[in-house]
Amino acid sequence: MDARAWSPGPAALGRxxxxxxxxAVPPVAEAWPRLRVDDAVLADPTEALAWLDAAxxxxxxxxxxxAVPFADVKAPEVDERPPYRLAPDFEFAxxxxxFLIWANRYDGRAPDQPPRWHHATRAVRLGATxxxxxxxxxxxAGGGDAAGEVVLPDGTPAWIDxxxxxxxxxxxxxxxxFPTVVHVNQxxxxxxxxxxxxxxxxxxxxxxxxxxxxxxxxxRVLAPAGSGKTRVLTARLRHLLADRGWAPxxxxxxxxxxxxxxxxRSRTRDLPQAQIRTLHALGFDLLGQHHGGRPRVLDERxxxxxxxxxxxxxxxxNDDVYAPYLEALAEVRSGLVPPDDVEAARDDVPGFGQLFGxxxxxxxxxxxxxxxxxxxxxxxxxxxxxELRQRAQRRCGHLLVDELQDLTPAQLLxxxxxxxxxxxxxxxxxxxxVIYGYAGADPRFLVDxxxxxxxxxxxxxxxxxxxxxxxxxxxxxxxxxxxxxxPKEIRAGRPAGDDGDDAAPGLVVxxxxxxxxxxxxxxxxxxxxxEGAAPADVAVLTRVNAGLLAPQVxxxxxxxxxxxxxxxxxxxxxxxxxxxxxxxxxxAAGRDDGRAGGWSDAGALRGPDLALVAxxxxxxxxxxxxxxxxxGQWALSRLxxxxxxxxxxxxxxxxxxxxxxxxxxxxxxxxGASVAEILLTVRDRVGLATALTxxxxxxxxxxxxxxxDLDALITVARAYDRPAGGAASRGAGSPWQGVGGFEGWxxxxxxxxxxxxxxxxxxxxxxSTVHRVKGLEWPVVVVWDASDGVMPHRLNQVGRFLxxxxxxxxxxxxxxxxxxxxxARAGSPSPFLDELTGEAAHTAPEPEPERLVRSRSAxxxxxxxxxxxxxxxxxxxELTPEATKxxxxxxxxxxxxxxxxxVPAYVVVNDRHLxxxxxxxxxxxxxxxxxxxxxxxxxxxxxxxxxxxxxSV
Numbered sequence: 001m002d003a004r005a006w007s008p009g010p011a012a013l014g015r016x017x018x019x020x021x022x023x024a025v026p027p028v029a030e031a032w033p034r035l036r037v038d039d040a041v042l043a044d045p046t047e048a049l050a051w052l053d054a055a056x057x058x059x060x061x062x063x064x065x066x067a068v069p070f071a072d073v074k075a076p077e078v079d080e081r082p083p084y085r086l087a088p089d090f091e092f093a094x095x096x097x098x099f100l101i102w103a104n105r106y107d108g109r110a111p112d113q114p115p116r117w118h119h120a121t122r123a124v125r126l127g128a129t130x131x132x133x134x135x136x137x138x139x140x141a142g143g144g145d146a147a148g149e150v151v152l153p154d155g156t157p158a159w160i161d162x163x164x165x166x167x168x169x170x171x172x173x174x175x176x177x178f179p180t181v182v183h184v185n186q187x188x189x190x191x192x193x194x195x196x197x198x199x200x201x202x203x204x205x206x207x208x209x210x211x212x213x214x215x216x217x218x219x220r221v222l223a224p225a226g227s228g229k230t231r232v233l234t235a236r237l238r239h240l241l242a243d244r245g246w247a248p249x250x251x252x253x254x255x256x257x258x259x260x261x262x263x264x265r266s267r268t269r270d271l272p273q274a275q276i277r278t279l280h281a282l283g284f285d286l287l288g289q290h291h292g293g294r295p296r297v298l299d300e301r302x303x304x305x306x307x308x309x310x311x312x313x314x315x316x317x318n319d320d321v322y323a324p325y326l327e328a329l330a331e332v333r334s335g336l337v338p339p340d341d342v343e344a345a346r347d348d349v350p351g352f353g354q355l356f357g358x359x360x361x362x363x364x365x366x367x368x369x370x371x372x373x374x375x376x377x378x379x380x381x382x383x384x385x386x387e388l389r390q391r392a393q394r395r396c397g398h399l400l401v402d403e404l405q406d407l408t409p410a411q412l413l414x415x416x417x418x419x420x421x422x423x424x425x426x427x428x429x430x431x432x433x434v435i436y437g438y439a440g441a442d443p444r445f446l447v448d449x450x451x452x453x454x455x456x457x458x459x460x461x462x463x464x465x466x467x468x469x470x471x472x473x474x475x476x477x478x479x480x481x482x483x484x485x486x487p488k489e490i491r492a493g494r495p496a497g498d499d500g501d502d503a504a505p506g507l508v509v510x511x512x513x514x515x516x517x518x519x520x521x522x523x524x525x526x527x528x529x530x531e532g533a534a535p536a537d538v539a540v541l542t543r544v545n546a547g548l549l550a551p552q553v554x555x556x557x558x559x560x561x562x563x564x565x566x567x568x569x570x571x572x573x574x575x576x577x578x579x580x581x582x583x584x585x586x587x588a589a590g591r592d593d594g595r596a597g598g599w600s601d602a603g604a605l606r607g608p609d610l611a612l613v614a615x616x617x618x619x620x621x622x623x624x625x626x627x628x629x630x631x632g633q634w635a636l637s638r639l640x641x642x643x644x645x646x647x648x649x650x651x652x653x654x655x656x657x658x659x660x661x662x663x664x665x666x667x668x669x670x671x672g673a674s675v676a677e678i679l680l681t682v683r684d685r686v687g688l689a690t691a692l693t694x695x696x697x698x699x700x701x702x703x704x705x706x707x708x709d710l711d712a713l714i715t716v717a718r719a720y721d722r723p724a725g726g727a728a729s730r731g732a733g734s735p736w737q738g739v740g741g742f743e744g745w746x747x748x749x750x751x752x753x754x755x756x757x758x759x760x761x762x763x764x765x766x767x768s769t770v771h772r773v774k775g776l777e778w779p780v781v782v783v784w785d786a787s788d789g790v791m792p793h794r795l796n797q798v799g800r801f802l803x804x805x806x807x808x809x810x811x812x813x814x815x816x817x818x819x820x821x822x823x824a825r826a827g828s829p830s831p832f833l834d835e836l837t838g839e840a841a842h843t844a845p846e847p848e849p850e851r852l853v854r855s856r857s858a859x860x861x862x863x864x865x866x867x868x869x870x871x872x873x874x875x876x877x878e879l880t881p882e883a884t885k886x887x888x889x890x891x892x893x894x895x896x897x898x899x900x901x902x903v904p905a906y907v908v909v910n911d912r913h914l915x916x917x918x919x920x921x922x923x924x925x926x927x928x929x930x931x932x933x934x935x936x937x938x939x940x941x942x943x944x945x946x947x948x949x950x951x952s953v
Contacts (some may be wrong), residue, residue, distance in 0.1 A: 006114040008106065009149065012162055012178045014059025016105040017115050021067045025108065026115070029063055038067040052100035057217065057455045059163050064101050066109065073098045076386030083379045084336045088412040089452055091420055099421035100558065103160040103184075117162040123150050126192055128182075129345075131157070133544050148180065152192050158182050164455075165398070165424065166216030167197040168245065173382050178860045188394040189247035200241040202235040209457035212236045212424070218453035220404075220446060221428045223492050225475070225814035226777075227287045230260075233402055234267040241271055241400065248273035252396045254282065256403035256413070256742070259647045260775070264402070270787040275395070279369065279411050282418075283378030287369065290381040290388055300326070303370050310350045310358055310905050318572055324348040325355070327699070332356055333376035334408040335440035346699075348933030350907040375410050382417040392418055403775070404429035408440040416452060423453045431485050433811055435771060438946050439803045443484050460486075462812070465493035466777055469504025471820050473812050474836040481835050482803045483845035486601065506819055509786075509833055511826040518550055518719050521784060522558045525765060526819050528780045535561045536763040541770050541779040543790050544704030546570070548767045550715040551784055553749050556721065561764035569751040574940075575692050575706035578616035579713050580743050581609040582665060583675065589636050589666025604633040605662070617691035618925060619654040621946050636662060646678025650951075661686045674721035675742045679714045694925060695936040696795060701772055705795060720745060724762040770812045781816035783809075787825040791832060799846040806832060872948075879919060886953050887918035893949045897942070909933060921950055 006026040008015040016128070017029055021036070033055065041048045049445075055062045071726050077092040104113030124130050127151040135669040141299050147156030161181040180194050200212045208228055211221045212235045223229035237253050240246045253262035253277040268274050290295045313321045328342045328349045339356035343349055363369055369377055382389045396418040401407075404427040407415070419425045431446040464472045469492035476490050512520050521540070540551045550563045554556050555562050570576060588605050611630030614621055618825075621629075634642075639662070643655035664685070668678050683689045689707055696705035720742050766778065785791070790806030791812075809832050814821050824830055834840040847873045879887055895915065909917070913933025922928040925943050929935070934943075 006113075008061060009062075009117075009159060009936065010179045012059070013159060013161060014061055014104065015117075016055070016060075016062040018064045018065065018066055018101060018105050018106040019611050020765075021065055022338070023065075023109065023111065025063055027582060029061065030056055032061050032063050032132075034063040034065060036065040036067055036072070041097075042072060042094065043392060045097045049093065049097060049100065051097070052097070053454055056104055057101050057164050059104070062105075073101065075570055076390075078386060079383045081383075082271065083376060083383065083410065083413065084332050084338050086336065086383075086413060088409045088416065090413060091416065096421040102162075103132045103422075109503050117160070119162050119187065119413045120149050122184075122187050123160050123182065123192060126187060126190060127153050128158075128192055150182075152182070154195070156180065156194065158194050158652070160184060160187070161195075164217050164422070165195070165246075167195075167213075168253070170633060173395070185394075185397045186247050187214050187251045188397070189249040191247045193245050193247065196243075196245045199550075200235055200243060200663065202231070202238065204231070204235060205463060207459070207461050207463060208232050209236070211461065212239050214457060216424075218423050218425050218450075218456035219427070219459060220449040221426070221459045222486060222488065222896060223428050224430050224432060224464060224488070225811070226464040227490075228465060229428055229430075229461070229463035230263055230267065230402070232461065233400055233426075234264055237268060237274055237276075237400055238271060239263075241274060244798055246398065248275060249395055249399040250279060251275065251399040251400070252282070252398070254279055254402060255404055261400055263421060278640050278684065279414070280374040281373040281393050282873070283414065284369075286378040286381055286388065286392060287374065289391075290385055291367075292452070293367075296366070297374070298363075298368050298370045300439070302368075302848055303329075306362055307355075307720050310355050310362070311349075312904050313903055315370060318574075318577065321348075321540075325352065329356070329359065329370075330354050330372055333372040336409040337649060338344060346937075347933060347939075348937035350904065350910075351904075360784065372712075373639045375408075375414055379410055379414045379417065382414065384616055390418065393420060397422070397424060399425045401425055401427045402429075405431055405434045405443065405446055406436055406441050406774075408436075409443055411438075412445055412452065419453070423455075425453045427453070427458075432479050432482075433774060435774065435804060435808045436702075436809055437800070443803075447484060447486055454802070459487055463491050463493050467492065467820075468816070468818060469494055470506035470815055471813055475813050477833045478806060478810055478813075478832060480838070481842060484800060484803055484804055493500070501840070505821070506816075507813075507836075508819070509822045509824070511824050511829050511833075513826050514715075517533065517785070517823055518554050518715055521782065522554050522560070524782055524823070525555060525560055528564050528819075529560070533762070533780055537779045539766040539768065539773065539780070539815060540782045541768055541773060541815065542784040543770060543793055544641055544702070544708050544810065545769055545788065546704040546708040547785055549578050549709075549712040550719070551767055553716050553746070554719050554768065555765060555767075556749055563764045563766050565767040568747055570709065571747065571750070573706065573709050574695060575614075575688075576687060576713055577711035578612060578692075579679055579682060579710055581612045581616075581903065582686070582688070583678060583739055583742060585609050585613060585662055586665035586669040588681075588738070589662050590669030590671075605619040605636060605639065607634065610634060610639075613798045614655075614658055615944070617687040618944055620656055621654050622651060622948060623653055623945060625655070636826070637665065639734045669739045673739075675739055676714055676717040676721050678739060679710075683710055693822070694929060695940055697936050701771075707794070708790075715744060716746060727783065745927065770808050772813055774811055777817050779816070779818040780793070781820045783812045783822045785825070786822045786830045788830055791830045802846075804846070806835075857869075880917060883915075883921070884917045886921060887915055887949055889949050889953045890914050890918055890946065892933040893945060897945070910945075916948065917950075922947070923950070 001091070003586060007028060008017070016032065016057050019025055029945055035048060035051055037048060039130055052064075054060070069767060075094075077095050079086075079092070106117050108115035110116070120130060131149050131151060148159050150160065159181045159182075162184045165183045165185060180193055182194050184887060186193055186195075200209060202212065202404060204212060206230070210229065211219070211232050214236070223232065225713060233253065237251065240251050241248055255264055255265060255276060255278050258278055261276055264276050268276070284294070303326065307322045307325050311322060311325050315321060324346065326348065328339075332335050333341050340353040342830060360373075363373065382392065399415060399419050401415060406429070415425065416423065427446070427449065429446055431443040434441050434443045445452065451459075465477070472490060472492040479485065508519065525538055525540065529535065540548075540555075542551070545566070549570060571580060585605055595882050609632045611626050614626060614629055629948040636659070640659045643659050646652035646655060665678055665681060668681060671899055690709060692706035692710060698706055715897070716738075766773075786809070789807050791801055796802065797807050809830070813822075822833070824833060831840065870874050890909070891914065894905050894908045897908050910933065913931070915930070917931050918935065920927070923930060925947070928943055928946060929939050
C-alpha cells in the first residue's frame with residue numbers, strides 16, 4: 001500500500017502519528033501540530049507533557065517527532081527515595097511521556113511503509129480479525145473500512161481506541177459520528193467488548209444524574225453533607241459496569257474505611273464482580289504481591305513491644321512515653337514528613353530520626369507490617385517495582401474514590417501512582433468537611449483537584465437532603481467565612497419552613513450561664529425522648545474528648561440511657577490528676593479539731609499529693625525538696641513551719657507560696673465552699689490553668705488539651721454541688737457529700753459508664769467527638785459547649801487552623817436530620833454563632849501560618865489562643881565565656897539526670913539545644929519554652945531543674 005494514501009481512521013478518534021527526525025509524514029498529517037521530543041524534553045518534560053496531554057484529551061491529531069531512542073522513553077522508571085521525600089503530586093514523568101506519545105498515535109517510524117496501529121495488533125491476538133487496508137467499503141488505505149479496523153468474534157466491526165475513554169454516544173448522539181470502539185483498557189483486561197452507552201438505571205436527582213453520567217476522564221464531585229454521596233458513587237460504579245460495559249477488572253472503587261466499603265457493597269449486590277476495596281486493603285494486597293505472601297499485620301500492642309526495644313526512653317508513672325513515637329510514626333508515613341523533621345518539631349521523641357529506619361527494618365525482618373505500613377509500604381513498592389506498578393495500574397485504570405477530602409498525603413500519592421498515567425480518577429468528597437488536618441488532610445486536594453488529576457471535570461451536588469432548611473442555611477452562612485474552599489450554593493431538600501415532623505424549629509441556639517448549661521443539656525435530651533425519639537436517635541457531640549465527661553455524668557445521673565464514651569482513665573491525665581490532688585489537700589487542710597480558728601494537725605496532707613501540686617503550678621522547688629515533700633504525710637502547721645525554717649530565700653518563698661495556697665483552699669473547704677468554687681480558685685487564683693496551658697500543644701487539639709480536662713471537671717463538679725432529684729441524687733447520709741466525696745462519686749460513675757450500674761445494656765444516646773462521627777447522622781443532635789476556646793478550640797484559632805475549626809462545627813451541625821440544638825456558655829459564646837446568621841464581619845484571609853513546630857510553641861493566657869512561633873534558640877556561633885559556664889553546668893546536670901533516668905544523655909537535651917539554652921539564659925518557664933528543643937514534655941520534666949542550674953551559675 002502506498003503510504004501517501006494512508007488515512008488515520010475516523011476523525012472523531014483524533015489519532016496522530018509518531019515519526020523519526022526528518023521523516024516524511026503522510027500528506028493528511030502535514031498540517032497537524034508537531035512536537036519534537038529530544039534530549040532537552042527528556043531532561044525537563046514539563047512543557048511537552050502539557051502539550052501532549054492537551055492534544056490527547058481534546059483528540060487533536062498531531063505529529064510527534066521522536067528524536068531520542070525509543071528505549072530511552074520506554075524504559076521503566078524506579079525511584080529509590082523514601083516516600084517521605086516525595087510530595088503527593090509526584091509522578092514518573094518519563095513514563096507519562098511515553099504513554100502520551102503512543103496512546104493514540106500510529107507508529108510511522110518505518111520509511112516507505114504505512115503507519116502501524118499497534119493496538120489493533122493486540123486485539124487480533126485476543127481473537128479479533130484484522131480488516132485489510134483498502135478492502136473496506138470506503139476504499140481507503142491504512143484505516144480499515146468505514147465501520148472498523150477489526151472484526152470482533154461476534155462479527156461486529158470496530159475500532160480500537162487509545163484516546164480518553166468517554167461515552168461513545170447513544171442513539172440520540174449517533175449523529176456525532178463517534179464510531180463503535182473497543183477501548184484499549186478493555187484489551188488490557190483481555191476483553192473485546194465494545195464500549196456502549198445507556199442512561200444510568202438508578203433513579204437520581206438532576207445534579208446526581210449529571211455526575212453519574214459523566215462522559216469520561218477524571219472528575220471531581222463535590223458532595224456536601226446529606227447530598228447523597230454514597231448513592232452517587234455506587235450509581236457511577238453500576239453505570240460504568242452495567243450501562244457502559246467496562247470490564248470489572250479495570251474499574252476499582254476505593255472506600256475510606258471498612259464500614260464505607262461494606263455500605264458500598266450492600267448497594268451494589270447486583271454487581272458481584274465489582275472491585276470495592278479500602279485503601280489499606282489495596283495496599284496490603286500490593287505488599288503481598290511484591291513479597292510473594294501476605295504479611296502479618298501487627299496490632300498496637302505488638303508495635304509498642306517493638307518500640308520498647310528501640311526507643312531510648314524508659315517507662316514513667318502516669319506517662320505514656322511510647323504514644324508520641326506512635327504519633328511520630330504516623331506523621332512520617334501518613335503525612336510524608338521526614339523523620340528528622342518530625343523529631344525536630346517535637347520534644348518527646350528523642351532519637352526518632354534514627355529509630356524510624358530501625359523500626360522498619362525490624363518489621364521487614366519479622367515479615368510483618370503495621371496499620372500505616374499498608375499504605376506507606378505500598379507506595380514504596382509502587383516506586384521501586386515497575387512491573388507490579390504496571391499491573392496495578394491496569395486494574396486501576398478507572399478509580400472511584402470515596403471521601404477524597406479525608407486522604408492523607410501518602411494516600412493521595414498512592415492513588416496517583418495507581419491512576420497514572422491517564423489519572424482517570426472520579427473523586428467524591430467535600431472540601432467543607434476537611435477536619436483531619438492534623439493527619440495531613442488538606443482542602444486543596446479538592447480545591448486544586450485538576451492539578452492532581454489533569455483535565456478533570458467538575459460537578460456539584462447542590463441539595464442537602466438530610467438536614468432541615470434552617471441548618472442548611474446556617475451551615476452555608478458559616479462556611480462563607482472560609483477562604484480556602486470551592487464557592488458553592490447548597491439548597492435544602494425540603495421547602496423552607498419544613499424543619500421536621502413537629503413544630504420544633506430545625507436549629508436552636510441557646511446561651512446559658514456556667515451553672516445552668518449542664519442542666520439544660522439534660523432537659524434538651526429528655527425533651528427529645530419525651531417527644532418520641534428513641535435514645536439511639538439522639539447524639540451529643542463536642543469538640544474534644546474531655547468535653548464528653550460532663551454529658552456522660554449528667555445524663556447518667558438523670559437516668560438517660562447513654563453509650564459511655566469516657567472512662568476512669570481520664571482522671572489519670574495530667575490536668576485532672578493535679579486538680580483532684582488539690583481537692584484532696586483542700587479537704588484535708590479544711591478539717592479542724594473544733595478549736596476556734598485552729599488548724600488540725602490531724603488533717604493529713606499526703607506527701608505524693610504535695611509533691612504533685614508543688615509542680616502544678618511550678619514553684620521552682622529543688623528536686624531534693626520535692627522528694628522531701630513527697631515522703632510521708634504532713635500537717636499543714638508543720639508544712640508552714642518547715643517552709644519558714646528554710647535558709648534559702650528562693651526555696652523558702654516558693655514553699656511559703658505553696659503553704660499560702662493550701663491555706664486558701666483549706667479555708668474554702670472549711671467554710672463550706674462547693675467543689676466547683678474550689679476548683680475555680682485553683683484554676684484561676686492558684687494558677688493551675690496557666691501551668692497546664694504551658695503543657696498544651698496544638699497537636700493534641702483533636703483529642704483535647706490539659707485545660708480541657710480541667711474545665712470538664714469543673715462542669716461536672718457543678719452538677720455534684722447541685723444534684724438533681726432522682727435515684728442518683730445525694731441526700732442526708734449519702735457517702736458522696738462535700739469536697740472529700742467528689743472524687744469517689746465521680747470514679748464510681750465512670751466505672752459504670754455514667755448510668756445506673758444495674759441498667760440493662762442496650763442502645764442509648766450517642767456521646768462522641770465530631771471527628772468520630774463524620775458520615776453518620778441522627779434525627780436529633782445536640783452540639784455541646786459551643787463556646788470560645790472549645791469551638792473554635794483555643795489551640796487552633798489562627799489561619800487555616802481556624803478554617804478547619806469552622807469546618808468541624810459545620811460537620812457537627814449537619815449530622816442532624818430533624819433538629820440541631822447548640823448549647824453555648826453565655827459568658828464566652830463561640831464567635832461562630834454570629835457567623836451562623838451571617839451577621840459577623842467577613843475578613844481578609846490571614847497569611848498561611850508556618851508549619852507548627854512544637855518546640856516553638858509559646859504559652860498564652862489560660863483559655864485563649866497561643867502563639868505558634870517563638871523566638872528560636874538564641875542564635876548560633878561561639879559561646880561567650882558566661883554562656884560557656886552555663887553550658888558546662890547544664891552538661892553536668894544532664895549527665896546526672898541521664899544517669900538517674902538510665903537513658904542516653906541526648907534523650908534529656910541534646911548538645912545543640914543545650915548550647916542554645918545556655919546562650920539564651922532563660923529566667924522563667926515561659927522563656928525556656930521558647931528555646932529550641934524545649935516543648936511541653938521537656939518543660940514539664942526538666943524545666944524547673946534547668947532554671948535552677950542557670951540561676952546557680
